[in-house]
Amino acid sequence: MLAALILSNLLLLHAAATTSPLRSVAWYAGYHSADFPLSQVSWSKYTQLTYAFATTTPDVNSLFLADSDEQLLPQFVQMAHANNVTASLAIGGWGGSQYFSTAVGSSANRTAFVKTVTELVTQYDLDGLDFDWEYPNFQGIGCNTINSNDTENFLSFLQELRQDSTGSKLVLSAATSVLPWNGTNGLPSTDVSGFSSVLSWIEIMNYDIWDVLSPHAGPNSPLNDTCAPSGDQTGSAVSSVNAWVAAGMPANQILLGVAAYGHSYVVPESSVLQSNSSTNITNAFPPFNAGAEHLGDSWDSPAGFDVCGNFSGITGVYTYWGLVDGGYIDMDGSPQNGFGYLFDTCSQTPYVYDKSNQTLVSYDNVQSFALKGDFIKNNGLGGFSMWEAGGDLNDTLLDSIRSAIGGSSTTSSNDPSTPSSTSSSSSSRNAAMMMTSPGMISITTILAICVDC
Numbered sequence: 001m002l003a004a005l006i007l008s009n010l011l012l013l014h015a016a017a018t019t020s021p022l023r024s025v026a027w028y029a030g031y032h033s034a035d036f037p038l039s040q041v042s043w044s045k046y047t048q049l050t051y052a053f054a055t056t057t058p059d060v061n062s063l064f065l066a067d068s069d070e071q072l073l074p075q076f077v078q079m080a081h082a083n084n085v086t087a088s089l090a091i092g093g094w095g096g097s098q099y100f101s102t103a104v105g106s107s108a109n110r111t112a113f114v115k116t117v118t119e120l121v122t123q124y125d126l127d128g129l130d131f132d133w134e135y136p137n138f139q140g141i142g143c144n145t146i147n148s149n150d151t152e153n154f155l156s157f158l159q160e161l162r163q164d165s166t167g168s169k170l171v172l173s174a175a176t177s178v179l180p181w182n183g184t185n186g187l188p189s190t191d192v193s194g195f196s197s198v199l200s201w202i203e204i205m206n207y208d209i210w211d212v213l214s215p216h217a218g219p220n221s222p223l224n225d226t227c228a229p230s231g232d233q234t235g236s237a238v239s240s241v242n243a244w245v246a247a248g249m250p251a252n253q254i255l256l257g258v259a260a261y262g263h264s265y266v267v268p269e270s271s272v273l274q275s276n277s278s279t280n281i282t283n284a285f286p287p288f289n290a291g292a293e294h295l296g297d298s299w300d301s302p303a304g305f306d307v308c309g310n311f312s313g314i315t316g317v318y319t320y321w322g323l324v325d326g327g328y329i330d331m332d333g334s335p336q337n338g339f340g341y342l343f344d345t346c347s348q349t350p351y352v353y354d355k356s357n358q359t360l361v362s363y364d365n366v367q368s369f370a371l372k373g374d375f376i377k378n379n380g381l382g383g384f385s386m387w388e389a390g391g392d393l394n395d396t397l398l399d400s401i402r403s404a405i406g407g408s409s410t411t412s413s414n415d416p417s418t419p420s421s422t423s424s425s426s427s428s429r430n431a432a433m434m435m436t437s438p439g440m441i442s443i444t445t446i447l448a449i450c451v452d453c
Contacts, residue, residue: 022376022405023383025203025255026398027052027090027130028076029390030068032299036390038076043083045398045407048171049389050088050130051076054120055096060103060112063091063120077125086171088128091117094141095307100133101145104157113157118166128171128200131158137182143308151181151189158198172419175203175257175385178235180247193248197419202249203385207259209235210362212316217265217288220362221258222347223371232285236347237375251380253419258372258384258401260391262323262363264316266292272353272360273340281342281351286360294359297322299391318361321393328352331396333365343367366400373404 025048028041041049051073054063065073073089080087092100103113117129134140136150147153161167174195179188195202209225210218218232219225225236233239237256245251265288274280293303293314299322306312323329327336329352335341340353340360349368353360364372376384384401392398401407 021047022381022407023047023201023255023385024398024402024405024407025050025383025385026389027385027387029053029388030065030070030072030076032388032390033069033072035299038072038079041079041389042395042398043079043085045395045402046085046389047383048086048088048128049076049080050090050128050173050385052090052388053093053096053132054089054091056092056099056103058099058102060099060109061116063116064096073124080127081125086127087125088130088171088173089120089124089126090130090132090175092132092134092175094134097132097134097140098144098307100131100136101147101150101153104150104153105145105147110153110157110160114161114164114167117161118164121166121170126170128173130173130175130203132175134175135177135181137184137186138177141306141308142310148184148186151183151192154181155194155198158195162198171200172198173201173203173255174199175205176244178204178206178209178240179243180249188243189247191248192244196248196250196253199253200419201253201255201382202244203255203257204237204240204244205257205387206235206237206240207257207261207387208263211263212265212288212290212293212313216285217263217267217360217362218285219344219347219349219351220261220263221364221368222349223368223375224346224348227346229285237372241379241381252382254381255383255385256372256376256381258369258386258397259364260386260388260397261317261319262361264294264296264318264359264361265289266294266358267353267360268358269355273355279335279338279340279353281340281353281360284342284344284347284351288360289358294357297326318363319391320363320397321391323352323361323363324393328354328361329363329365331393333363333367333396348372364397366396369397369400370404373401376401377405 024046027050029052053068054065057064077087104110136154180192181189183189207221222236224238225233267286267288271286272281272283274282294316295314296317297319299319300317301315303313335352342351348371350365351362
């Protein structure tokens with residue numbers, strides 16, 4: 001009798017897992033609203049939009065929204081609800097995570113912070129919160145408060161938030177690095193299973209893997225890096241998903257972060273092209289001139305001082321539309337005539353090179369987004385989350401990845417997406433995970449991704 005009951009539950013869980021719609025999520029940057037107004041958002045193609053950012057402050061009782069067009073947030077929520085789309089708010093970000101550690105660092109602060117975020121939810125009628133802490137027990141921008149117990153304290157905060165009458169109803173997510181958050185020893189945690197019971201999902205930020213602060217150029221958002229030279233295996237969709245699943249995060253609670261932008265580098269022609277007359281890029285990891293900064297498109301951050309008071313140079317970032325407007329690529333991401341090009345068979349991402357100004361750009365296109373969509377679908381992930389919605393052009397990238405994961409032209413119902421523990425017991429959930437095997441990336445998938453490496 002018990003065996004039959006367990007089998008019945010497993011079959012129900014398996015059916016739910018195989019029929020649940022994959023999530024199409026993107027962040028909407030309020031500070032770019034003048035160039036990308038809410039009226040241009042293709043609401044019907046998303047299940048959730050996340051407004052970025054509210055930032056942490058020295059006062060645990062308050063969050064700061066003024067840098068992200070706070071006056072627009074009510075309209076954002078209204079339009080999301082009118083289109084049956086979940087409206088979430090991101091807290092933190094690269095420049096807004098300074099005081100996360102303090103906010104969750106003591107029992108009193110955690111209780112106060114729960115009150116702060118739930119009052120914000122009520123004020124703006126939000127459906128969810130996305131915690132973009134960069135990073136627990138690891139320095140991000142340079143002046144964040146850090147505590148060796150950050151990850152444990154973060155979990156305690158989320159557990160308390162889930163016990164709150166408002167927090168219990170929310171979609172709670174977290175944007176993460178490619179490796180699990182650091183434990184007390186300063187190394188990636190080996191057990192993050194507790195977070196699966198309080199978070200609806202995580203979004204692995206599989207981008208900025210290589211940028212102008214790296215020792216040499218490389219792919220911005222690699223699908224795979226297990227086939228790269230050993231010294232260049234710094235993160236990818238394949239390795240990061242494996243790391244998080246191995247640490248106890250169910251694959252169907254992982255959204256793959258994808259990038260509607262790329263990074264540019266000033267690279268001598270001799271380091272990247274086969275010959276002076278060639279358009280064939282031969283090196284996916286070339287050295288670049290770190291002293292020769294190259295400004296990206298109009299959204300690229302200018303040189304200046306960051307929130308820590310430290311000087312920050314030009315990042316050389318190009319959105320997808322910026323690459324098209326700049327004459328680097330066509331709408332589908334293929335290179336303009338005369339430009340150098342490489343579709344790297346290991347990272348499964350493209351590069352384009354402009355000889356006239358020696359600019360190499362690592363980016364994503366229709367082909368690479370489709371491959372990421374295939375990866376999501378074939379490995380049982382929960383969907384994707386794109387940074388940022390405004391970086392795309394006429395939904396070129398969005399349509400590609402949605403088509404690959406099986407997305408239709410309309411969204412699913414506005415479902416709060418309860419975390420693992422609310423749908424089954426821990427033992428049943430683990431058994432179902434073993435039965436459906438959605439997590440660990442198969443060796444055949446890795447070989448298929450890297451067949452030409």
